[in-house]
Every structure is written in C-alpha cells, then in structure tokens.
Amino acid sequence: MVRFTDKGIYCIPGDFYIDPWRRVDKAVITHAHSDHARSGHSQYITVKESIPIMKFRLGSFIKVCGYSYGESFTIRGVKVSFHPAGHIIGSAQVRLEYKGEIWVVSGDYKLENDGISEPFEPVKCHTFITESTFGLPIFRWQPQQNVISDINQWWKSNAENGIVSVIAAYSLGKAQRLLYNLDLSIGQIYTHAAIENIHNILRLQGYKLVEGHISENKLKTQNFTGSLVLAPPAAIGSAWTEKFGIFEEATVSGWMAVKSIRKKRNATRGFVLSDHADWEGLNSAIQFTGADKIYVTHGYSEIYAKFLREERYDADVVKTEFSGDDESGLISERMDE
Amino acid sequence: MKTFSEMIRLLEGTSDSIQKINLISGYLTSEKNDKDRVWAIGLLLGIRPTGIIPVKKMRQWCIGHVGIPIWLYDFSHQITGDHAETIGLMVASEVQNNNLYLHNWIEKIQQVQKAQDDQIRELVMHAWSSLENDSVYIFNKLITGQFRIKISKNIIVEAVCKTTGQDINAVSYHLMKDWHPDQIYWQQLFNFENSESRISNPYPFSKIYAIHSEEVETITPEQWVALWLWDGIRCQLIVRKGEIHIRTMGEELITNKLPEFGFLQGGYGDFVIEGVMVSWIGDKPIDSEKLLARMSRKYITKKVFQSIPAVFIAEDLLEEEMADIRFESYEERRSRLKNLMARINNPNVLLSPLIEFNDRFALAYHRNKARETGAIGLILKKKTAKQRADIVPEEIWEWKNEPYTIDAVLIYAHRSLIRGNHFFSDFTFALWDGDNLIPVAKAFSGLGDDEIIEISAWIKSHKIESFGPCGECPSGLSIRTFI
The missing domain is CATH 3.40.50.10890 (Rossmann fold)
Incomplete structure (x- = not known):
C-alpha cells in the first residue's frame, strides 16, 4: 500500500504523499515543523489545529484542507485519519486503511503529556512507521x-x-x-x-x-x-x-x-527535555500499536531497526533526506524540534 | 553527592575560567559537609580514591542490567565517547532516594580492593539504582579510576580564596602540601598557622607561557634576560634546617631518587632553588627520557648512576635562610643565586648561564642554536620579575624551537570524542619499518575545524568497505600537522 520514494512516503492507491520533501500534488502533513511541512505542494491535508501555523510558515495562499483528530475521510478508497502524536500543538500520526490493511505513520511523537500538545494516542495497526531521533538506550527522559x-x-x-x-x-x-x-x-x-x-x-x-x-x-x-x-x-x-x-x-x-x-x-x-520519544517511549509506542512490521526513519534508523529485528520484529529502515550520513549507522544530529 | 555531580557537569561544560571559579566556590559555599568539601578539592586536584574496577566489567554488568545487546551498548558508547557516561545514561533511575555523601561513596569505593566480586556488584547495583544520572556518572568514573577533570590549579586556588577569603599565595602554597582527603580536616587544610610540615613544602612554580611572535619584539637586553630552556624535570631543591627535599612541579617528592644531592645538607645554609633536573654528560644534557627512566626505577645500580648522572641546573633562588625572597626582582635573586652557587661549587649543581644578546635578531639566532647546547629553546625573564603564584604572564616567557617534522602514514582515524561523532579528529600515525607499518603516535589536536571537516569529508567519501562501525579507506591524502 505504501512505497518509499525519493519524494517521500507514498500511498499508492491513494496517490498522495506523507510529509514529502519534494513538490507533489497531494501532501498529507503530520505537523508544521519545517522538515515535515515543506512549501510548494499543490494541496495540503492536515489536522485543523495545525492549519494557522502552516499558513503562517508556508504562506496564506496555500491550498489546505483540515480534519479533526479521529475524523476519517477517504482519498481514492483509502481511509485516512489523524491521531494525536503529542509532539507539538497540532501534531498527528496518520492512519491509513485500505482493504483491511492498516498502516500508521507516526511523524514525530512523544508519549508524555506535556500539558499543551494533544496527548499521544496509540493506534493499532499492521505496519508502523516510526521516527527514531532518540533511538538509543542512552536517551531516557526524566518526567x-x-x-x-x-x-x-x-x-x-x-x-x-x-x-x-x-x-x-x-x-x-x-x-x-x-x-x-x-x-x-x-x-x-x-x-x-x-x-x-x-x-x-x-x-x-x-x-x-x-x-x-x-x-x-x-x-x-x-x-x-x-x-x-x-x-x-x-x-x-x-x-x-x-x-x-x-x-x-x-x-x-x-x-x-x-x-x-x-x-x-x-x-x-x-x-534535558525533548518533544521526541525517548528509548523507552519508542519501544512502548511500538508495542502499543501491535504492529508486526516496523519501518524506522528520522534518526538512528539503522541501529534501531537492527535492535527491533533482534526483538523479533520485522523491521526495516526508511531512507529519508535526513539520514543522509547514515552509511555507518551514525547519523547527523537532528534538530530536536 | 548531587551537589558535587552538578558542579562537575557544569565545570565540564564550560571553558570560561571565571565561570569555573564561580562554580567551584559556589559548591564550596553551599556544601556544608566538610569531608565532602575536602574530597572535592582533592578530586579536582587529581587525587583519586583507591579501588578500581575494570571498565569492561562495568560494561558487562550494565548490559545485563539494562537488557540490551552488546553491539547496541558499543554503538551508544561511540556517541558519548565515555563509558561512565554511557552507563550513567542507560541505568539512571527516576527513583532518587539516596542521602549518602560523596565521601561515603568514596569510602565504599575504597573498600572495593578487598571485596569479593559479588559484593562489588552489589555496591555498583546499589549506586546505579539509587543515584540520579549525573551522580551515577561520577560514581562510575571514581570506581573505574578514571575520574579526571582538566582544571588548572590556579582556578582551584582562586575558588578557595574566593570562598575562604584567604591570601592567594598562601592558599596556593598550602594546597601543594602532602595531604590526602582521608587524613585531613577542612580546618586543618586551611589552617595556615600550623606549619610543622613546612620544611619540605615547595613554592608554587613559576608559570612559563609560550611567547607570541609579536611579543618577541618587546624583548630588549636592557629589561630582559635570556636563559636556555632545558628539557628535564622542573623541580625545587629545598634545603631547610639542614635537610634536603626535592619536589617536582607535580608535587612529587623525589629526594630519595637523587642521592647525588645529599651533600647539600649542611654547610651551605638553607635555601630553595627552582631549576631543571637533567642528566648531563660532557658539555650538555642527554635525552630527558633517560633520566625519567632512571627515576622510575626502584633501585639504582652503580652503573646507572654513572651512565645517567643527575645534574640540577639552577635558575632561580626563592628562599634564603628561611626568608621568602620571591618578591624581590629577578636581578636581585639572580645575584644571590650566583653567590650561593659559588659557595656550593659542585659539578652536580650548575647555574643556568645568561645568554648575551643585543637585540631580538640575536635572540632568534640563539634560539635556533638551542639544540646544539642541548636545550629546547629560550626562557625570557624580565629583570624586575617577581616569582608569583597568580597570573602575571608578561614577565616570563618560553620561546621554544620549531618542532621537527616527520612524514608518517595515517593508519586510523577515530570519530571525535569532543566534536561529536560527525567528524574524524583523532588520528593514529605509523612509520614504515621495511614492509611493516609501526604505529608511533596518536594525535588528538593540532588541526583546525576547517581541516577536520575536510579530512572527515575525504574519509567519508573514500570509504571502500565497512565493518560495523569501522570502515576502510584507500591511501591518497597528505596532511601536515604538529604534535
């Protein structure tokens, strides 16, 4: 149902991209940070709460359409819905359902309720695409x-x-x-x-x-x-x-x-305070989804995927622009946005 | 424990001297436990508790405790570059219910030497599960014997002065005494009245900074003297009440390694001379490594005595007949030293000669000739210079020879521990011996940021094979660096 292309995560039956980094027709956006919400797409689809900031950052002229958390809508037969990711105000995970198969794209997320962002909600799925900015056991946050x-x-x-x-x-x-x-x-x-x-x-x-x-x-x-x-x-x-x-x-x-x-x-x-999940946060988020297939992106992808495989998950890496220096598993430090 | 760990965390994060002084003095003021304060100063000065567990064992316990594969530990370690920190981050708990003081932990660590493996493990687990992550880090550093922090003695001295309001020279002098945190109380450490151990105490050593080329122009024979910069062990010959002690700059007492100087006891009066210990054969000193090797021996045979004779080159007189003369001008001290040397008149104690020069060109000429004399450069001293512990860098300089160059092969590049893991900044060099490459030097510095970025880019783009975290590169890069 999903393919990883040089423009980003592509939903084949729905013919749309999620957080693409090159210009596309239809972009589903998880949140308004600049490495996820890029300019130049013909149409943006995102959470309602995120629209004002996106317009502020990308221009008021952008064509954008917003949905509430949990509200589902259909794009060419693919059922799509947004679910809180707890990362920042208006951040979402994207759930895709097509012919009984469910994928969730996490975007950036954290599990702890920070008191201002809509708190993270686990979503059951078959395949989960997770970020891994802090996907090493040395990253463990205090409350x-x-x-x-x-x-x-x-x-x-x-x-x-x-x-x-x-x-x-x-x-x-x-x-x-x-x-x-x-x-x-x-x-x-x-x-x-x-x-x-x-x-x-x-x-x-x-x-x-x-x-x-x-x-x-x-x-x-x-x-x-x-x-x-x-x-x-x-x-x-x-x-x-x-x-x-x-x-x-x-x-x-x-x-x-x-x-x-x-x-x-x-x-x-x-x-030490982050808007991303720490080591334990990533592990429990994955467990919550009940997914068998895990794709890892944005961060220590190679290393974290290897760990997940040893934990008996079917895990692979999604190559993104942001893990360019990933040949040896050491990535450049991402912004902690 | 937490106050100390916090101070160290902040000290390690700053390079600003004033901030360091404030942090240390802030700690000394807020920490009410005297034993902790004494240990803190001891640790900052480089005194380490005994009782050492190999890092390897700690790593093994950590992966068992956290339940992760060893490769994941090793990768994480690459990011931090520090085992104590890696473990601290991995095991740190939210539960922080520990009221033990720093010195309590040190006591426990010092008992490790006599303890069984099980008991040690229990101590380690206790620390890991009850301390917050900065303190786990400190605990790990202490128990693995790797606690070191780069803080100059001046900063510690100034922080103590700021806290106690005492005189800088007095504090500096007293912190250099033979003392151990286990055997001294805070009050004793800074009770300057009680000076029965004064007899072997050195003065703070003169601080010699490298001169910048533009400052060379300010050196005139009217105001300055030039001496050879000898390569050896900088130390002070201390003769008080007819008893001799020899102290190195690292405060080590080395009297018993140098029986050649026993004759100075009695007959020449009391004095403290600063200078350089070298081994002298014929008309110049020999390789300083040889003397160091001799000093590290437990017993010195007659043969060694003859082949590596110790000679003290006197540079400055600091005390005469128990009177502190450090605040007189160097010219005055030099003339007193000259008289003293004439009285001593012994081939084992030489007076470092003054180098005649008319202008800075002559000075540069002598500097280039230094190697022929067996020296490694020049020392430039202002005639009016006092010998002080606080920082007055404009009165005494060293002007070293240009370094030698060699062509070596870069065989390993390591990711930087300081600049984070993007860059390769630590290098291992080797030389050809027939068809074999023999590693000869490891370099951690010497390159600027731009060069490091360039080399890192080259390494990354030329990598031909990867083995886990390691990679292989072909030959083809040429760099020149100074070590």
Missing part, C-alpha cells in the same frame, strides 16, 4: 515535572542574584511547552519576536499563552533583571542577547543528555 522544577530552580537562583535567564528554545514546540509549565510567580517571561509571532496565532486558537513580546524599544529601555527570556537558538549569542546585561544561557533539548554534544554546542547549562 517533565522534574526537569521543569530544575529549570524553575535555576531561574529563581538567577533572579535572586540579579541575573537574567535566557533559554534557547525552538519557537514552535519547546517555547509553548516552557511558557505553559514554568512557574510564573518567579518573575516575568519575555519572548523573542519569532516566538511571539507563533504565540499570536496560537492565542487566536484559544491557547492561553502569556504575552511577553520584547519590542525594539523595550530592548533598549527595559530592565530585565530577574526575568526569563525565551529565544530561538539562532538569537542566542547574537547582539540581541547582549542587551540583557548580566545573563546566563541555558539550552533545553534532548541532546543535552550527552556531554560531548553539550560541549560542542557550547551549552554549559543544558536541561
């Missing part, structure tokens, strides 16, 4: 509340010492998750314009995200002492952050688990 309380503590102690706390967080995903969960009684949270733009859209959708926009004017005049600033990684270390006076940076990402990566990214203070 969100532990990490959030560590971040709160860091922020609090900075605030007491008159230091501004600056966190590098992706504008779609991590930023909302932090803003939703951090302890706002410690101080004010400010957000970089790139994040505020996303929040403006999400607020219209009903998400209660505290306003903290830093205008050019504010940047010059405001005293930020004791507050926390959320900024996309690219803004950190630029002239922009220097305006805050004495500040300390932290990076929040699953990759922060590994010392050499912290070092490479020059991240002294790294909090």
Whole structure:
C-alpha cells in the first residue's frame, strides 16, 4: 500500500504523499515543523489545529484542507485519519486503511503529556512507521515535572542574584511547552519576536499563552533583571542577547543528555527535555500499536531497526533526506524540534 | 553527592575560567559537609580514591542490567565517547532516594580492593539504582579510576580564596602540601598557622607561557634576560634546617631518587632553588627520557648512576635562610643565586648561564642554536620579575624551537570524542619499518575545524568497505600537522 520514494512516503492507491520533501500534488502533513511541512505542494491535508501555523510558515495562499483528530475521510478508497502524536500543538500520526490493511505513520511523537500538545494516542495497526531521533538506550527522559522544577530552580537562583535567564528554545514546540509549565510567580517571561509571532496565532486558537513580546524599544529601555527570556537558538549569542546585561544561557533539548554534544554546542547549562520519544517511549509506542512490521526513519534508523529485528520484529529502515550520513549507522544530529 | 555531580557537569561544560571559579566556590559555599568539601578539592586536584574496577566489567554488568545487546551498548558508547557516561545514561533511575555523601561513596569505593566480586556488584547495583544520572556518572568514573577533570590549579586556588577569603599565595602554597582527603580536616587544610610540615613544602612554580611572535619584539637586553630552556624535570631543591627535599612541579617528592644531592645538607645554609633536573654528560644534557627512566626505577645500580648522572641546573633562588625572597626582582635573586652557587661549587649543581644578546635578531639566532647546547629553546625573564603564584604572564616567557617534522602514514582515524561523532579528529600515525607499518603516535589536536571537516569529508567519501562501525579507506591524502 505504501512505497518509499525519493519524494517521500507514498500511498499508492491513494496517490498522495506523507510529509514529502519534494513538490507533489497531494501532501498529507503530520505537523508544521519545517522538515515535515515543506512549501510548494499543490494541496495540503492536515489536522485543523495545525492549519494557522502552516499558513503562517508556508504562506496564506496555500491550498489546505483540515480534519479533526479521529475524523476519517477517504482519498481514492483509502481511509485516512489523524491521531494525536503529542509532539507539538497540532501534531498527528496518520492512519491509513485500505482493504483491511492498516498502516500508521507516526511523524514525530512523544508519549508524555506535556500539558499543551494533544496527548499521544496509540493506534493499532499492521505496519508502523516510526521516527527514531532518540533511538538509543542512552536517551531516557526524566518526567517533565522534574526537569521543569530544575529549570524553575535555576531561574529563581538567577533572579535572586540579579541575573537574567535566557533559554534557547525552538519557537514552535519547546517555547509553548516552557511558557505553559514554568512557574510564573518567579518573575516575568519575555519572548523573542519569532516566538511571539507563533504565540499570536496560537492565542487566536484559544491557547492561553502569556504575552511577553520584547519590542525594539523595550530592548533598549527595559530592565530585565530577574526575568526569563525565551529565544530561538539562532538569537542566542547574537547582539540581541547582549542587551540583557548580566545573563546566563541555558539550552533545553534532548541532546543535552550527552556531554560531548553539550560541549560542542557550547551549552554549559543544558536541561534535558525533548518533544521526541525517548528509548523507552519508542519501544512502548511500538508495542502499543501491535504492529508486526516496523519501518524506522528520522534518526538512528539503522541501529534501531537492527535492535527491533533482534526483538523479533520485522523491521526495516526508511531512507529519508535526513539520514543522509547514515552509511555507518551514525547519523547527523537532528534538530530536536 | 548531587551537589558535587552538578558542579562537575557544569565545570565540564564550560571553558570560561571565571565561570569555573564561580562554580567551584559556589559548591564550596553551599556544601556544608566538610569531608565532602575536602574530597572535592582533592578530586579536582587529581587525587583519586583507591579501588578500581575494570571498565569492561562495568560494561558487562550494565548490559545485563539494562537488557540490551552488546553491539547496541558499543554503538551508544561511540556517541558519548565515555563509558561512565554511557552507563550513567542507560541505568539512571527516576527513583532518587539516596542521602549518602560523596565521601561515603568514596569510602565504599575504597573498600572495593578487598571485596569479593559479588559484593562489588552489589555496591555498583546499589549506586546505579539509587543515584540520579549525573551522580551515577561520577560514581562510575571514581570506581573505574578514571575520574579526571582538566582544571588548572590556579582556578582551584582562586575558588578557595574566593570562598575562604584567604591570601592567594598562601592558599596556593598550602594546597601543594602532602595531604590526602582521608587524613585531613577542612580546618586543618586551611589552617595556615600550623606549619610543622613546612620544611619540605615547595613554592608554587613559576608559570612559563609560550611567547607570541609579536611579543618577541618587546624583548630588549636592557629589561630582559635570556636563559636556555632545558628539557628535564622542573623541580625545587629545598634545603631547610639542614635537610634536603626535592619536589617536582607535580608535587612529587623525589629526594630519595637523587642521592647525588645529599651533600647539600649542611654547610651551605638553607635555601630553595627552582631549576631543571637533567642528566648531563660532557658539555650538555642527554635525552630527558633517560633520566625519567632512571627515576622510575626502584633501585639504582652503580652503573646507572654513572651512565645517567643527575645534574640540577639552577635558575632561580626563592628562599634564603628561611626568608621568602620571591618578591624581590629577578636581578636581585639572580645575584644571590650566583653567590650561593659559588659557595656550593659542585659539578652536580650548575647555574643556568645568561645568554648575551643585543637585540631580538640575536635572540632568534640563539634560539635556533638551542639544540646544539642541548636545550629546547629560550626562557625570557624580565629583570624586575617577581616569582608569583597568580597570573602575571608578561614577565616570563618560553620561546621554544620549531618542532621537527616527520612524514608518517595515517593508519586510523577515530570519530571525535569532543566534536561529536560527525567528524574524524583523532588520528593514529605509523612509520614504515621495511614492509611493516609501526604505529608511533596518536594525535588528538593540532588541526583546525576547517581541516577536520575536510579530512572527515575525504574519509567519508573514500570509504571502500565497512565493518560495523569501522570502515576502510584507500591511501591518497597528505596532511601536515604538529604534535
């Protein structure tokens, strides 16, 4: 029913692609991150909640059609439905059913309920295509509340010492998750314009995200002492952050688990929090689906597929653009988006 | 334990000295347990607990505990580049119910030597199931004997000063004493009044930094002196109350390895001289490796004595008749040293000669001639230089010879442990011996990022065969690097 092509995952009877990376006619999109929702497709099909952000990122002119979670619709005889993936707001797994055969494409996912994304729902299927960004047993996450309380503590102690706390967080995903969960009684949270733009859209959708926009004017005049600033990684270390006076940076990402990566990214203070499933998350997600056939993509695909085969699954690798350096099983580090 | 692990995690993530000082002093302030504080300083200074379990055993226990195949462990290890960390990440639990202190764990680790395998395993499992992942990492490092952290002594000294408010030279001096965390209390470690062990204490060694070429232009014979940079063991000859002690820069006491200097006890007064221990035959020193080999021997035969005689080349006088003269000018100390040397007048103790020069061109000429003298370059000292423990790099420089070059064959490239696993940055080189390649050197540094990226790209694109995580490349790349 599904074929892996150089444009991406292709549903043969339905004649559509899922998260394709080259231009196609009909693209079913799991979520609005740029490595999944690319520009240039003639028609987009996605979860309703994801549409405003996709239009913001890809242009308001795109032709897009949205469905609710769990609502099924048919494309050329293939029954399609979206199910929450728990990765970010509006992220979905795609379920495909054709002549009694069921496939699920996971997109990116995490199992833990982060309090803002629609929580992950396991979907039974015959064949499961899973991501594997953190598909190694060294990646095991602490419960969100532990990490959030560590971040709160860091922020609090900075605030007491008159230091501004600056966190590098992706504008779609991590930023909302932090803003939703951090302890706002410690101080004010400010957000970089790139994040505020996303929040403006999400607020219209009903998400209660505290306003903290830093205008050019504010940047010059405001005293930020004791507050926390959320900024996309690219803004950190630029002239922009220097305006805050004495500040300390932290990076929040699953990759922060590994010392050499912290070092490479020059991240002294790294909090380990990811929007992807950890090792145990991947394993239990696969178990939940009841699938016999597993395809692995996006991450440590070769290694994780090999592990699954030893666990008696029929497992293979989906080659994607993002596992280009995969010849020896070592892949380039994916963004933890 | 957690406060210590957190400090180490942050220390390992920064290269900023000020931040390091703040982190250490923050730890010393917040940690209320004195025994932990003493051990922490000891560990940072490189003192390690005894009791060592091979990494291999830990790895075996880990895969059993986690229930994963060994190849998956090995692959994960490639990503982190560190067994202690790999295991820490794999076994870390959510349950953190441990109130044991760092020194409690160290006590347990030190008992490992006498323990049965079962008992050791039980200790390891106990640690793994009750500590959070940073602490498991530290525990693993300690029990495998691999705890090392690159922190300069100055940073530790400054952090202690910041915490205790004491004088930097005094702290530096006292941290170099013979002490072990097991045998000393915090109060004793920093109680400077009590100095009965002072007799063998060295002064902090002079810090000699490599000179940059643009600074060479500032060197004038009016303000500076030039000495040979000898290749040997930098140490201090300490004669106090008629008793001699010889200390290396690594604070090792090596008096009993060097009986040649026993004659200095009595007759010449008390003094502390800094200089370089070499082996001298004829009119110049011989390969310093030979002296090192001699020092590592337990017993020294007469033959060894004669073939590798130890000679101390005196450079600087730091103390005379129990008076600390480090804050006088080098010129003044040098003239006192000269008088002392004239009194000693013994072939085993030489005064490092001053090199005459008129300008920097003459200096460059002497530097090029250094090898003929048996030296490896020049030391440049300001005539007014004091000998201080804090950082004053502009008063004393070393100007080393250009390195030798060899053509070697790159036989292995390893993925980087520091730059992450995309790049090959650690190299093994070999030389031809007939038809065989003999590995001679491993290099971890010397190349810039651009070069590493270029080499990595070449390796990746030329790989002709893969064996699991290994691959094979044809010959064809030529690089030049300094080791």
